[in-house]
Amino acid sequence: MTLYRATDAADMVPMLIAAYCQRVGMVADTLESYLQASQQHDGAAGPTDAERSHLAGLLGEEAPKAAGERGLSRIRYRRGQHWAENAQELEEDPQKLFTKACLHGLKARLCDDVDALDSYLPPHVAEMARKVAGVLEMPQTAPA
Incomplete structure (x- = not known):
């Protein structure tokens, strides 16, 4: 069930964030580059060797045999190793902070618990997440 819900979220969240970015006036070329549509693949086949290699790098495990070969798996x-190392550092990249705020704002709105944002997020991220949750709160009516 967890994978089922994660798949649903993976399909829905990028488009919600993209809709928000369009609403606040993000340049179309920038938004298109963030969506990375050219890098998407069908998930029906399950994880690839490259994805299993990425996970091993994230978890600090030895590289799978496929990763020893030249190519995408390596x-x-x-x-994955690089991301795991960088995860230990403070995250001040504005794009990452914005993404984090969007995800937390969406979660807070879905759980109807916007006030909880202040209890587990840094203040500047909580403020952005509140803005995202606020946009999701009001139903938008079409102009007449």
């Missing part, structure tokens, strides 16, 4: 393994 790149993804090293990327």
Whole structure:
């Protein structure tokens, strides 16, 4: 059931964030680059060797045999290692903070618990997440 819900979220969340970005006036080319449509693949086949390699890198495990070969699996393994190392550092990248705020704002709105944002987020992220939750709160009516 967790994978079922995660798949639903993976399909829905990027488009909600994209809709918000359009609403606040993000340049179309920038939004298109963030969506990375050219890098998407069908999930019906399950995880690929490259994705299993990426996970091993994230978890600090040895590279799977496929990652020892040149190619995408090796790149993804090293990327996983890099992300795991960077996760230990403070996250001040504005794009990452914005994404984090969007996800927390969406969760707070869905759970109807916007006030809880202040209890577990840094103040600047909580403020952005409140704005996202606020936009999701009001139903938008079409102009007459």
